[in-house]
Structures are given as structure tokens and as C-alpha cells.
Amino acid sequence: MYTIHGALGSPYSMKMRALMRYRRITHAWSHGSHVQQLAAEKSLPPVIPVIEYPDGSFKNDSTPVLYDLEERHKERGVVPPDPAQAFIAHLLEDFGDEWLTKAMFGYRWLEEVDQIQMSRWLSFDALKGGNLKTSQSMAKIFRERQVGRMGMVGCTRENFPLIEDSTRRVMKALEDHVVNEHYLFGSRPSLAEISIYGQFSQLGVDPTAQAMMRADFPYTFRWLLHVDDMSGIEGEWDDANAPIKPVALKLLAEFGRVYVPFLLANEAAMEAGEETFSMEVDGLPYSQGTFKYQLKCLRELRYRYSKLDADARAKVDPILDENNYLEFLQ
Template sequence: MYTLHGALASPYSMKMRAILRYRRIPHVWSQGASARSAAAQVKAPVIPVLEYPDGHFAYDSTPLIHDLETRHAERSIVPDNPVHAFVAHLIEDFADEWLTKAMFGYRWLEAIDQEQMGVWLAFDMLQGGSLAQIEGTARPFRERQVGRMALVGCTRDNFPLIEASTRHVLAALEAHVTDRHWLFGTRPSLAEFAIFGQISQLGVDPTPQAMLRAKFPFTYRWLAHVDDASGVEGGWDERLSPVVEALLAEAGRIYAPFLLANAAAIAEGQDSFRIEVDGMPYTQGSFGYQVKCLNALRRRHEALPDSVRGEVDALLAKHNLMVLFA
């Protein structure tokens, strides 16, 4: 039996819980003090942490996904078509590393979100202990998170670009989910779960929840379907759907220049970088982890069979993503 140590307010925890549910992998969901203890068992003290049946612990949702794929063959979340598999991995990375900025920004920019989510997150962590203790724990936690805004690029100056990109993604999903529920067929892929993880938090926090209900109501409802898709049976389509093309286009518009600018800053020893898209600026401190993500995408691209590389490259070029692999 696996144990997933996580939190309701963690997009990557929700992503992994939904994957375990869909794949019908027996597991226990654990949060609060046990999650904090589990985080101390891994190199970087972050959640979620997956505790394996043999007692060892591992973290980082993307490696966990691939390890579970090697251990459990049934109900895979990687499309059979190698072109679609590559695209799904790219969209997963885009969601994990770019859409997460919407989650963080919406949560900590405005006072109404700071205050509610600060006490709710403390409530989740403590699971009791008195209102005074919850409020006392929430205050320094909220201040710490707000203080990290500039570090992760979620400033007021940057947020117009983050929000515009998020709305493009939501609009593409809204047009799709009323027609065809999943991205690559009649079953979910790792791309849906990554998108779900981030948007699941927008569906809870006051400001973005109001936006979802007003502008993207079916996407908001879709979140509940992804959260537990254990009853879904289906297969993979042979052709890419328009929503996948729309997501690739947004990744090419925003994520490709973001990754390249960050990698250049790291290579040149700079502690920050700046991009501008559609007249909207974005500035952030440079992060080594995003270079790791870029290199992982490049290794995956290099490993493509010759028989599909041309098709993948044509798709990447169409959406301004080939620059990542040149």
C-alpha cells in the first residue's frame, strides 16, 4: 500500500492524488503532521511525498509519475502514440512550471485571498488546536508566502501577463470540455492531471474561484471530474484535438521564451531575467530547476524515434516551440 503525504492546498499533491485515483493504485491519503514528517525524509522538504510499500520515500510529481508507470502497467496516463506522448509531457511541464504562477499569484496578491487562504492552510496543517492557534500560525506563514512573491515572479507588474496566459488556457478548456471531456481521447493523460493540479487551487481561492464560476463554469465543474476519474474507461485518439493545439500555442507564446531567458541568465551568471510578450513585461529571479526542466524536455526530444521526429518537429515549429530544441 502506498501513502501519499500531501495537502489540499498543494497543486502537486492534488495532481498526484488524482493520478493514483484514476490508476486505481491502492493508497492512503495523509496530510497535516504526517505530511510534514514525510517531507523530512526526502532531499528537498516539499510535498507531496510518496511513501512506497517497501517503506522508502520519494518526491517530485513528474519522476513519481514515470516510476509508477514502470511499476504499474494498467491504466497508463501516457498516450500510446509517441507524438502524443511527447506533447502530453510538454503540456505537463508547461502546467507545472508556468501555470503554477497563476496559482501562487491569485493566492497571495490580494488581501481577501491572503487572509482566507492563510487561515485555511493553517487549519489544514494543524487540524485542530483552537482558533487562536490557527490564526497565530496563519500570520507568519502568510507573511512568508507574500514575501516570496518577487522571487517566483508573481508581482503586480508581472501578473497581467500571467493572468492573460491563464485565461487563454481556461478559454481553450472551456471550449473543449463541453464537447470532449479529455485531451487525447476518452481517458485522461498526465497533461490533464498537471493542469488540474494548478487549476484546482483556483477553484478554491476566493478571487479566482469567482472568475472561474463567472467566465469558465464548465472548466470549474470539470475539476471535480478529474479529481476522481477512477470510474473512467476509454482509449486514445489517433489525431490531436484543437485544445491540444491551443495549449501548445500558448506554451510557444509564453513558456518557450520564459525557459530560454531563464537558461540564458543561469548560463551567464545573472540572478534575474526579463521577457516581454504582447507588450506585457515579466521579470523573475533565475532558477536552476527550470533549466533542469528544459534539459529534461530536450533529452526526451533527442530520444524520439526517427519515424516520428519529423511529425513532432513540424508540430513544434508550428507553435513556436522548436526554439527549445534547436
């Protein structure tokens, strides 16, 4: 049995729980304040969740773990068998993990109403109660630490108009789609939906974001609860010759619109030895500190593209070229 050492307030924890639930991989959910200490004890990066394997080993980067589980457990996988669809699903999974997470962080820590409620709830979660005085004291410290990190992760008030516009375009694409069908590459979920769910699971809880979703994207809001536990879903992948669904094309367009310039600006700044980078999309500014992990993500995307065969590229290239980001993968 696997154990997910995670937290309800962690989008990547919810991603991995939804993944294991859908895949019917036997697991336990261990929620609490011990997770970061566990990561340190196992010499892992200080991120959650930490996945404890049946053999007693530990890992905590959600995307490599997802692919590792694909190798270890063949049934009910989340990577489409068609290489072109699999590559597109990976692009969208990375987009969710690395760009949509900024919406989660910004909605949670920019406005006072969200800061207060979520710092109190997350402290309550970590302590499993622990008495109100203790948890609220912890909440104050936690709130100050998280708000202090806003500039580092790019979730400033100056940046948030772009982040929010992008998030709303993603939600509009999903809203138009989920009223007809729930999944992007057939009648079963892929890694793309599960990644997007992980980030938006938090927007479905935090006060400001939840109110926005209920008012403007009610069926996307409800869809989150479906993706949370898909253990009863029995579905099929789209045929390899089926056209890519409009929702996936819209999400890929957003990938090219905001995430490609983000990755390229980060790469250029790192190569120049700069500590920060800036970009502009649709006249809206964005700047933050450089991140090595996003450079790793870009290299992984390029590596996966380089491994596509001619047939897969024939399907993928026109889509990428239409959105003006074919060259960034080459």
C-alpha cells in the same frame, strides 16, 4: 499500499491524488503539517507531497514519481502509447507544473481577501482544527512568509498581467473543449490533464480565482471535480494517426507564447551567472530570480525530443515549428 503525504492546498498533492485515484493504485491520503518535516527527515527537497512507497522508500518530485509508477503499474497508464502524443502530453504536463503554478501562487497571495482566507484555511488544514486562536496566529506567520516569496517565484503585481492573460487563454481553450469531451488524447486522461488539474484545483477554491472561473469558465470549473476522481473512467487512447485535438494545439501555442521565452531567458541568465532574468510577451513585462529546476526541466524536454524517432518527429515538428519553438528543443 502507497501513502500520499500531502495537503489540500498543494497543487502537486492534488495532482498525485488524482493520478492514483484514476490508476486505481491502492493508496492512503495523509494530510497534515508533518509533510515538510518528513521530507527533511528523508533528506528530500522541501516540497510536497511526499510519496511513501510500499517498500518504505520515499520520493517527492511529482513528475519522476508519475513516470516511476508507469513502470511499476502497467494498467491504466497516463502516458499515451503513441510517441508523438506522449511527447506532446509531456510538454503540457511540464507547462502545467512550471508555468500555470504561477497563476495558483499569484491568485492566492496578491489580493488581501485571498491572503486572509487561504492563510487561515491552510493553517486550519495543517493543524486539523487545533483551536481558532492557534490556527489564526499560525495563519498570520504563514501569510507573511508566502507574500514575502512573491518576487522570488515571479508572482508580482508587475508580472501578473501576463500570468493572468496566459491563464485565461488556457481556460478558454479548455472551456471550448470540455463542453464536448473531457480529455486531450482520447476518452481517458493523460498526464497533461492531471497536471493542469493540479494547479487549477487551487484556483477552484481561492476566492478571487474561483469567482473568475465561475463567471467566465463555468464548465472548466466543474470539470475540475470530474478530474479529481476518475477512478470510474474506462476509455481508449486516440489512434496514432488521429490528428492532434484543437485544444491540445491551443495549449501548445500558449506553451510557445509564454513558457518557451521563460525557459530560454532563465537559461541565458544562468549561463551568464546572473541572479535574475527578464522577458516581455505581448508588451507585458516579466522578471524573476533564476531557478535551477527550470533549467533541469528544459534539459529534460530537449532530451525527450532527442529520443523521438523519425515518425514521431514527422508528427511533432510541424506543430512545434508553427508555434516558433522547434529550435529551442534542438
